[in-house]
Amino acid sequence: MSNSIFLPNGMEAIQAEYKEFPLEEFNQNPLIQALPPLLDKAAIIRKLMVKPIYNDEEKHAESIYRIHMINRLFQLYTPLPVHIDVWNMIHTLILQGYLARNPFDKNYKKYINDSGKEIINRSYEINSRQNFRTTSSCGTFIGFSGMGKTTTINRVLSDIPQVIIHNEYKGIHFNQIQLVWLKLEAPSNSSLKALCLQFFMKVDELLGTNNYKKYVSRNMSVDSMLPLISQVAHNIGLGLLVIDETQNIKKRGAEPVMNFFVYLINTGINLCLIGTPGAYDLFGKELRMTRRLTGNAEIIYNNMEYGNEFTFLLESIWQYQWTRNLVSYNEEFGKVIYEETQGISDLVVKLFVYSQQQAIESGKEELSIDLIKKVAKEKFRLLQPMLNAIRSGNPHKIAKYEDIRKIELDETGIRKSKELKKEVPVRKKGEDKAKATKLVGEPKRKKKRGKYKEDDLRYLLQQGKEEKSPYQILLENDYIEDTSKWIEVIQ
Numbered sequence: 001m002s003n004s005i006f007l008p009n010g011m012e013a014i015q016a017e018y019k020e021f022p023l024e025e026f027n028q029n030p031l032i033q034a035l036p037p038l039l040d041k042a043a044i045i046r047k048l049m050v051k052p053i054y055n056d057e058e059k060h061a062e063s064i065y066r067i068h069m070i071n072r073l074f075q076l077y078t079p080l081p082v083h084i085d086v087w088n089m090i091h092t093l094i095l096q097g098y099l100a101r102n103p104f105d106k107n108y109k110k111y112i113n114d115s116g117k118e119i120i121n122r123s124y125e126i127n128s129r130q131n132f133r134t135t136s137s138c139g140t141f142i143g144f145s146g147m148g149k150t151t152t153i154n155r156v157l158s159d160i161p162q163v164i165i166h167n168e169y170k171g172i173h174f175n176q177i178q179l180v181w182l183k184l185e186a187p188s189n190s191s192l193k194a195l196c197l198q199f200f201m202k203v204d205e206l207l208g209t210n211n212y213k214k215y216v217s218r219n220m221s222v223d224s225m226l227p228l229i230s231q232v233a234h235n236i237g238l239g240l241l242v243i244d245e246t247q248n249i250k251k252r253g254a255e256p257v258m259n260f261f262v263y264l265i266n267t268g269i270n271l272c273l274i275g276t277p278g279a280y281d282l283f284g285k286e287l288r289m290t291r292r293l294t295g296n297a298e299i300i301y302n303n304m305e306y307g308n309e310f311t312f313l314l315e316s317i318w319q320y321q322w323t324r325n326l327v328s329y330n331e332e333f334g335k336v337i338y339e340e341t342q343g344i345s346d347l348v349v350k351l352f353v354y355s356q357q358q359a360i361e362s363g364k365e366e367l368s369i370d371l372i373k374k375v376a377k378e379k380f381r382l383l384q385p386m387l388n389a390i391r392s393g394n395p396h397k398i399a400k401y402e403d404i405r406k407i408e409l410d411e412t413g414i415r416k417s418k419e420l421k422k423e424v425p426v427r428k429k430g431e432d433k434a435k436a437t438k439l440v441g442e443p444k445r446k447k448k449r450g451k452y453k454e455d456d457l458r459y460l461l462q463q464g465k466e467e468k469s470p471y472q473i474l475l476e477n478d479y480i481e482d483t484s485k486w487i488e489v490i491q
Contacts, residue, residue: 016166029103096270183244196225
């Protein structure tokens with residue numbers, strides 16, 4: 001893209017090179033014109049794809065070396081449709097967020113200068129934006145543990161230069177350092193202060209600044225740090241702040257952290273939040289939070305179903321075999337591997353790696369159904385409770401593990417919300433009185449039970465026999481557990 005240069009602290013950056021976009025609004029902003037060009041789907045796939053080193057002749061090498069060669073499969077990255085969605089989400093967030101932050105726009109410069117003066121004079125109000133209309137937003141990427149969320153984000157960010165140095169723009173002196181993206185991890189103790197300190201430390205590490213020493217040494221409160229974080233982010237041209245492991249934000253400390261996220265978006269800083277399904281409940285408490293924190297895109301990545309996507313992933317892995325006898329892929333292999341991994345991509349790769357290594361160590365030198373089942377049983381012992389919960393499809397069992405909870409849109413909930421929106425009919429004068437009189441004289445009629453769906457607990461109770469209690473029916477179908485077994489174990 002451009003020549004690399006090194007900052008005084010030794011970090012690598014690139015010299016800005018400005019390009020023309022077909023969109024006129026992009027061509028007036030140096031922070032946008034210095035970014036890479038947009039790509040079509042085919043080019044995105046080429047950028048994301050990572051293939052391990054592989055040579056057919058390597059299968060004739062000694063077994064001790066081939067066992068290590070197989071570990072190259074952990075470097076494999078096969079782009080799937082969801083990964084293209086993540087790519088587009090990240091690039092859209094950065095581009096749209098910079099629209100209202102043109103360094104040559106008079107209103108934006110006034111906003112930055114006025115905010116700086118208020119911070120110095122200690123008269124800054126968090127809820128005041130001084131007529132600054134932000135174009136920033138937030139994207140969320142929520143998915144099963146082991147589906148490669150962090151790896152995907154890192155792959156996308158690796159194609160975007162992190163630090164860009166500006167000196168001159170269209171003949172005008174423009175001395176600016178631009179930090180395009182910054183990635184942090186949510187603290188395990190839900191501490192907002194720890195997150196603020198992490199921000200200052202990361203910025204100092206990348207740019208060689210001394211924000212941490214300048215602000216933290218004064219024992220500043222969190223409330224005092226918030227406007228400083230926003231001001232620093234604007235000064236360094238931060239395009240996107242990525243927060244990973246958001247499931248670490250526990251209920252006790254969730255509210256101040258979520259308010260902090262909303263505050264950053266309101267002041268013009270883009271966010272991308274990544275986490276397991278355990279983080280999903282954090283976004284639905286208040287409308288203002290949900291509206292802001294799912295403003296740009298909401299990508300949900302559950303485990304793969306057995307189908308074209310899973311088969312495509314497995315076939316892309318299957319070609320890398322270091323056993324002496326190559327085995328062709330067939331549907332039987334696909335069904336067995338899916339059953340043992342439940343469509344979790346990390347487990348798919350690991351099972352294929354471990355099975356090859358076991359085949360080489362045992363001297364069989366080829367993959368087989370029995371071998372794959374044996375390896376899965378030995379290597380995935382600790383995972384069996386979680387995998388069994390997924391196989392069962394039982395919400396009671398799955399609820400025990402937050403990282404594997406499937407997030408699905410509840411159609412009945414949508415239907416109810418639509419019905420509530422219908423207008424209440426206007427009643428005529430005296431209608432209520434006449435209706436009440438009529439009801440007094442009429443005996444109450446027993447309503448007929450409607451037909452319930454098979455996944456509805458009421459359907460199960462309706463199908464049960466009269467001599468059995470609801471407790472017995474639920475117990476027999478594994479929806480509840482018999483606590484008497486626990487008492488026996490204790491005794």
